[in-house]
Amino acid sequence: MDPIIDTVIRGLAGWVILTAFLILISNSTSRYALFFSLQSLSLGVLVGFVAFATGLDHLYVMAALIIVAKVIIVPWILKYTVNRLHLAEDKEPYKNYAFQVIVAGLLTILAFVLVQPILNLASAIAQELLPLSFAIILIGFFTLATKKKANSQVMGLLVMENGIALAGISTTYGMPILIETVVLFDILAAFVIMAIFLYRICHNFSSIDTIQMNTLRE
Amino acid sequence: MIFELFLTPIITGVVCFLLKNKRVIEIVNVLGASVMLALMVIIAYQVFVFGPILDGDWYVDDLSAYFLLIIVFIGFLVSLYSIDYIEHDYSTGEISLPKLRSYYPFLHVFIGSMILICISNNLGIVWVAIEATTLTSAFLVGFYNKKASVEAAWKYIIICSAGIVIALLGTIFLYLTSVTALGNVPDALDWTTIVANADKLDPSLMKITFVLIFIGYGTKFGLVPMHTWLPDAHSQAPTPISALLSGVLLNCALYGILRYHIIAIRVLGVGFSNNLFLIFGLLSLVTAMFFILIVKDYKRLLAYHSIEHMGIISIGFGIGGPIAIFGAIFHVMNHSFTKSLLFFGSGNILQKYGTRDIEQVKGVGKVMPATAIFFMMGMFALTGCPPFSIFVSEITILNGMITQQNYIIAGVFIATIVAIFAGFVNHAGDMIFGEPLIMVRSSEEGTPALLTQGEEPPKEVKGTPVARGELSRTSLVIMAVLIFAIIYLGVAIPAWFNGMIAGIARLF
Numbered sequence: 001m002d003p004i005i006d007t008v009i010r011g012l013a014g015w016v017i018l019t020a021f022l023i024l025i026s027n028s029t030s031r032y033a034l035f036f037s038l039q040s041l042s043l044g045v046l047v048g049f050v051a052f053a054t055g056l057d058h059l060y061v062m063a064a065l066i067i068v069a070k071v072i073i074v075p076w077i078l079k080y081t082v083n084r085l086h087l088a089e090d091k092e093p094y095k096n097y098a099f100q101v102i103v104a105g106l107l108t109i110l111a112f113v114l115v116q117p118i119l120n121l122a123s124a125i126a127q128e129l130l131p132l133s134f135a136i137i138l139i140g141f142f143t144l145a146t147k148k149k150a151n152s153q154v155m156g157l158l159v160m161e162n163g164i165a166l167a168g169i170s171t172t173y174g175m176p177i178l179i180e181t182v183v184l185f186d187i188l189a190a191f192v193i194m195a196i197f198l199y200r201i202c203h204n205f206s207s208i209d210t211i212q213m214n215t216l217r218e
Numbered sequence: 219m220i221f222e223l224f225l226t227p228i229i230t231g232v233v234c235f236l237l238k239n240k241r242v243i244e245i246v247n248v249l250g251a252s253v254m255l256a257l258m259v260i261i262a263y264q265v266f267v268f269g270p271i272l273d274g275d276w277y278v279d280d281l282s283a284y285f286l287l288i289i290v291f292i293g294f295l296v297s298l299y300s301i302d303y304i305e306h307d308y309s310t311g312e313i314s315l316p317k318l319r320s321y322y323p324f325l326h327v328f329i330g331s332m333i334l335i336c337i338s339n340n341l342g343i344v345w346v347a348i349e350a351t352t353l354t355s356a357f358l359v360g361f362y363n364k365k366a367s368v369e370a371a372w373k374y375i376i377i378c379s380a381g382i383v384i385a386l387l388g389t390i391f392l393y394l395t396s397v398t399a400l401g402n403v404p405d406a407l408d409w410t411t412i413v414a415n416a417d418k419l420d421p422s423l424m425k426i427t428f429v430l431i432f433i434g435y436g437t438k439f440g441l442v443p444m445h446t447w448l449p450d451a452h453s454q455a456p457t458p459i460s461a462l463l464s465g466v467l468l469n470c471a472l473y474g475i476l477r478y479h480i481i482a483i484r485v486l487g488v489g490f491s492n493n494l495f496l497i498f499g500l501l502s503l504v505t506a507m508f509f510i511l512i513v514k515d516y517k518r519l520l521a522y523h524s525i526e527h528m529g530i531i532s533i534g535f536g537i538g539g540p541i542a543i544f545g546a547i548f549h550v551m552n553h554s555f556t557k558s559l560l561f562f563g564s565g566n567i568l569q570k571y572g573t574r575d576i577e578q579v580k581g582v583g584k585v586m587p588a589t590a591i592f593f594m595m596g597m598f599a600l601t602g603c604p605p606f607s608i609f610v611s612e613i614t615i616l617n618g619m620i621t622q623q624n625y626i627i628a629g630v631f632i633a634t635i636v637a638i639f640a641g642f643v644n645h646a647g648d649m650i651f652g653e654p655l656i657m658v659r660s661s662e663e664g665t666p667a668l669l670t671q672g673e674e675p676p677k678e679v680k681g682t683p684v685a686r687g688e689l690s691r692t693s694l695v696i697m698a699v700l701i702f703a704i705i706y707l708g709v710a711i712p713a714w715f716n717g718m719i720a721g722i723a724r725l726f
Contacts, residue, residue, distance in 0.1 A: 117422060118422060118423060118426060137383075137387065141380065144376070144380060150372065153376055154376075157376070157379055157380060157383065160380070160383045161383055161386075164383060164386050164387050164390065167387060167390060168390045171390065171391075171394045172390065172393050172394045172397055175342055175389070175390065175393050175407065176342070176404065176406075176407065179340070179342035179343070179346075179407065182342075182343070182346050183342070183345070183346060183386065186346050186349045186350065186353075189350075189353055190349065190352075190353055190375075190379055193353050193356055193357070193375065194375060194376075194379075197356070197360065197368065197371060197372055197375065200360060200363060200368045200371075201368055201372060203363075204363070204364065204365045204368050205365065205368075210372070213365075213368075213369040213372065213373075214369075215365060215366050215369060216366060216369055216370060216373075216449075216450040216453075216454070218509060218512055218513060218514070218518075
């Protein structure tokens with residue numbers, strides 16, 4: 001692979017994980033939307049460069065799909081939904097950023113350790129990107145698990161999915177394009193349904209704070 | 219033929235969505251379900267008599283035909299049961315007419331997405347279909363749009379999506395495993411191709427694949443510790459949907475894992491995937507026991523029983539060997555039939571008494587004798603009493619353990635099941651035989667008041683005593699069919715049925 005393209009791909013992957021950190025420490029919907037579009041844009045361009053480097057035409061289609069779905073549609077729906085809710089307070093109650101960043105850093109190290117056993121099986125590009133994508137998945141899961149607002153939890157899921165998309169690209173240059181398209185459509189549908197449930201939560205609980213949702217227990 | 223089976227519920231759903239008249243929607247609902255059942259009978263006949271069907275992207279072998287039979291049969295019963303149930307919700311003002319109209323499209327699309335899981339040869343499509351079941355059923359879980367149901371639906375959609383995302387990574391790793399061995403062939407994600415070339419696959423990649431898939435689909439399968447959404451979703455959904463979620467959807471997630479389990483056995487030998495089944499199965503069984511003993515809500519009680527039985531099925535597959543696998547496969551059907559029977563019964567109780575609280579439901583035997591008998595028989599069946607079929611499959615799994623000399627697991631298994639039976643006697647005894655009470659339910663929201671016989675209702679309680687008599691005759695017929703099935707399978711397994719399950723067990 002051309003060393004310049006290689007460097008560019010690595011740099012873009014760095015952007016993807018950096019934005020995962022930024023999303024973790026953000027606390028307003030507009031920031032989420034901004035950082036998520038940045039992350040998806042980096043991912044989409046990365047896929048475009050991989051397509052250019054490998055000459056696989058279907059990856060161009062995938063790059064375009066990622067950019068349309070995740071850079072434009074998802075952030076727009078997120079902002080539109082939260083604006084329509086007229087929330088009095090659109091801030092995450094939990095604010096211990098230093099702690100969160102340290103844990104996310106530890107998760108990144110953990111990801112590098114976890115993928116060691118399979119690295120020798122992967123291609124050169126995957127050896128660089130696979131640990132990063134695992135780290136992004138773990139940070140996404142951490143975001144999902146620690147955030148209390150419903151919209152922040154959705155954000156965690158979306159970050160996990162971006163991590164998985166990066167893992168897919170780096171290991172196998174993506175699954176067959178038909179499957180990838182259907183998967184992306186499925187994820188988009190899931191996101192829209194979650195947005196609908198944001199309305200319902202707000203309607204029933206007068207906020208989207210999941211701490212209030214505690215009626216169901218033994 | 220296979221594709222038509224998937225298309226029928228989808229078309230039924232779309233037609234129900236377009237129609238306006240309530241009566242017409244109900245008729246279309248029954249028609250669609252009947253066509254689906256008829257198609258399924260033909261497909262099952264072809265598969266079990268002439269062998270697996272491979273038709274383009276669709277593949278139905280003994281295993282998928284067995285799971286499809288359960289999906290379609292229970293789906294058919296649920297669409298019949300739904301008519302009276304939803305009608306009752308509508309007539310009591312619980313739901314509006316647009317809400318009622320939105321129920322049937324979601325029901326049928328949900329059934330269609332479950333069928334898609336079992337007919338796809340491509341494991342990527344299996345992933346898409348399992349995710350689709352979450353999306354379609356999330357609306358059904360949150361159907362009543364109250365605080366509790368929205369909370370349940372949100373937990374359901376977030377936890378299951380997180381799980382399913384892990385399974386997507388597993389699917390990608392399977393693709394990696396497959397293309398590493400086979401090169402970039404177009405059918406690299408097809409189950410038939412992968413199984414045929416299992417000896418070429420890399421074992422360490424296969425291990426990661428299976429672990430990711432097990433965690434991912436295991437979340438939907440209700441295994442502890444990924445089960446936290448299950449009691450909420452199963453108790454808050456409208457009861458016919460609870461029957462589908464508990465009796466059928468859990469099986470579909472199991473089906474996804476089993477497809478990978480078969481590959482893993484071919485690649486890694488018996489052991490690695492079995493141990494995962496065993497560990498999580500035991501954990502689920504024991505955890506479920508504790509919750510069954512303390513739970514206060516009878517729909518949640520049934521949901522914890524689902525976790526218990528998914529644990530038992532996992533243990534069966536984990537033990538391995540022809541006997542335990544036979545038992546586990548048989549248990550899948552027994553659990554589905556018994557659990558939907560019980561949810562149908564509990565739906566009748568819920569609509570009569572207006573409460574899910576075990577403490578507040580007394581003397582069902584006096585109020586609804588037929589429902590009470592069926593519910594009682596179902597509870598005996600669920601806790602593993604003879605002559606019902608769950609007893610047979612549990613004994614078969616136990617037999618498998620003893621054949622394999624897994625005495626410790628066998629001991630834990632027996633102890634847990636005995637404790638669960640004790641918990642059941644504690645709960646159900648009061649519900650069915652308890653001193654008959656007059657239930658006074660106020661027409662507004664609020665907890666119902668309980669009065670012993672002869673006591674005058676206090677003045678501030680407005681409302682009427684719960685009237686005696688059954689709510690719906692259809693539901694009794696449906697429950698009678700299921701009771702007949704579980705007794706029939708429990709007393710004498712017909713030879714053809716025995717051969718059918720033994721044939722499936724040979725796949726492992």
